Amino acid sequence: MSLVNFTAREITCKIVYYGPGRSGKTSNLQYIYGRVPQDRRGKMVSLATASDRTLFFDFLPIDLGSISGFTTKFQLYTVPGQVYYNATRKLVLQGADGVVFVADSQARRFDENMESLQNLQENLLAEGTDIRDMPLVYQYNKQDLPADLIMSPSELDDALNFRSVRSFSSDCLHGSGVFETLKGVSELVLQKLAAGAPA
Amino acid sequence: MTALYLESLEGLTRLRGVAGAMVVSADDGLVVAESLMEGIPGDAVAALAASLMRRMGTTVSAAGFSRPSFMHLQAARGALLVVPAGPDILLIAIGDRHINLGLARIEMLQAAEQLG
Amino acid sequence: MRALEPWVEQPLMTFLTESEARLTLLMTSAGQVVAQHGFTRAVDIMSAAALGAAIVSSTEEMARVLGVRPFRALTHQGESHGIFLSAFETPRGRWIGLVVYGQDTSLGLVQLFFDRMVDELTQGVPAEGGTKQVLAQDFESELHSSLRALFGR
Numbered sequence: 001m002s003l004v005n006f007t008a009r010e011i012t013c014k015i016v017y018y019g020p021g022r023s024g025k026t027s028n029l030q031y032i033y034g035r036v037p038q039d040r041r042g043k044m045v046s047l048a049t050a051s052d053r054t055l056f057f058d059f060l061p062i063d064l065g066s067i068s069g070f071t072t073k074f075q076l077y078t079v080p081g082q083v084y085y086n087a088t089r090k091l092v093l094q095g096a097d098g099v100v101f102v103a104d105s106q107a108r109r110f111d112e113n114m115e116s117l118q119n120l121q122e123n124l125l126a127e128g129t130d131i132r133d134m135p136l137v138y139q140y141n142k143q144d145l146p147a148d149l150i151m152s153p154s155e156l157d158d159a160l161n162f163r164s165v166r167s168f169s170s171d172c173l174h175g176s177g178v179f180e181t182l183k184g185v186s187e188l189v190l191q192k193l194a195a196g197a198p199a
Numbered sequence: 200m201t202a203l204y205l206e207s208l209e210g211l212t213r214l215r216g217v218a219g220a221m222v223v224s225a226d227d228g229l230v231v232a233e234s235l236m237e238g239i240p241g242d243a244v245a246a247l248a249a250s251l252m253r254r255m256g257t258t259v260s261a262a263g264f265s266r267p268s269f270m271h272l273q274a275a276r277g278a279l280l281v282v283p284a285g286p287d288i289l290l291i292a293i294g295d296r297h298i299n300l301g302l303a304r305i306e307m308l309q310a311a312e313q314l315g
Numbered sequence: 316m317r318a319l320e321p322w323v324e325q326p327l328m329t330f331l332t333e334s335e336a337r338l339t340l341l342m343t344s345a346g347q348v349v350a351q352h353g354f355t356r357a358v359d360i361m362s363a364a365a366l367g368a369a370i371v372s373s374t375e376e377m378a379r380v381l382g383v384r385p386f387r388a389l390t391h392q393g394e395s396h397g398i399f400l401s402a403f404e405t406p407r408g409r410w411i412g413l414v415v416y417g418q419d420t421s422l423g424l425v426q427l428f429f430d431r432m433v434d435e436l437t438q439g440v441p442a443e444g445g446t447k448q449v450l451a452q453d454f455e456s457e458l459h460s461s462l463r464a465l466f467g468r
Contacts, residue, residue: 012318012347036465045362056369061361065461068454075346095345124446126360175446183462187455228423246423253421
């Protein structure tokens with residue numbers, strides 16, 4: 001849950017990048033880390049295995065500066081994608097203010113996207129949150145791959161995006177769509193705050 | 200080992216005026232074994248005693264007296280006695296105003312020798 | 316020392332004075348910082364909070380898996396520094412304390428005064444006010460310009 005402090009005029013929000021293993025969640029954070037000026041970001045913390053798969057989470061705090069007179073900070077987290085790490089996914093999801101679902105656009109990974117999406121829904125529900133109440137955007141990553149290997153954004157929208165939330169095409173390794181996705185989810189999270197949702 | 204600690208503590212608490220005794224880890228001030236009358240805040244006494252002993256150890260050594268071998272703190276409502284039992288363990292006795300300090304000191308030094 | 320809520324300041328200050336801890340961080344169970352002492356950069360605090368909350372969460376989960384009650388406190392003892400982590404309930408939800416202490420104090424003292432701080436915190440919580448207006452209507456344009464400035468686009 002976002003922490004809003006009226007005395008210090010500070011807002012801190014937690015955004016979780018969710019999705020199947022190797023869909024590009026960590027790459028999102030790495031790209032953001034590389035582009036944000038040093039004085040506006042913290043260290044990127046990665047709890048990864050020897051083979052660089054996320055074991056617990058990646059974490060990147062960024063300072064958005066002043067918005068409506070509030071110093072606004074975002075804490076970006078990724079979850080481990082592999083199915084067997086569900087306990088840690090649940091822990092990271094605790095208290096999330098917004099979720100970016102990073103789907104792998106490759107057609108052969110479609111089932112894993114679907115499974116991960118269902119898992120997100122279940123884990124939110126276990127925490128008492130209906131996915132419909134959670135600020136959520138989709139990111140269809142790896143759209144730079146050859147067209148015969150991937151599903152198009154509209155195909156992915158039809159297959160995964162039942163709620164018709166905002167979706168973004170991306171190529172996280174080179175950065176296309178990363179900024180737009182973060183902007184999209186930031187807007188939703190802050191809109192929810194602005195609407196007077198309990199903070 | 201715990202049985203040996205408890206045996207030593209029971210020996211001390213049988214003395215007149217001793218309201219409780221503890222074996223405490225010297226480094227972190229945590230209780231290892233205790234035999235206390237109800238109402239004595241063991242955790243607080245253990246932390247206090249270990250902290251005092253460590254500070255006193257530094258000061259006493261700096262003054263050229265080597266390590267302290269016995270500490271007696273007299274307060275308005277009781278006494279705290281501390282003896283190191285080896286490098287890592289402290290033996291502590293908490294006394295009321297009826298405590299026989301001389302006897303308690305001898306018993307504690309003997310018990311500390313056994314434990315160390 | 317810095318506390319987001321003024322009522323947290325006094326108990327935290329007392330704890331710092333009594334325990335002689337080097338760094339202290341109070342956070343929500345999701346890793347959101349509530350108060351801190353000793354950290355120099357806001358973003359480093361966030362990393363420490365995220366990691367501290369993760370350690371506590373994973374240990375609580377471990378307790379659940381093992382079928383035992385959640386652990387009251389966790390400590391990591393280093394050569395010159397120790398870390399003490401403990402979760403506690405407040406009327407504002409579950410909070411976590413992370414304390415780094417050196418050789419000038421001890422785990423026993425830290426734990427003792429931490430428990431006292433928790434008592435003071437849980438007793439001193441003021442009633443929460445109603446929902447306040449957080450963001451002005453034009454926050455979206457400000458957000459856009461902030462993000463643009465941040466990403467250089």
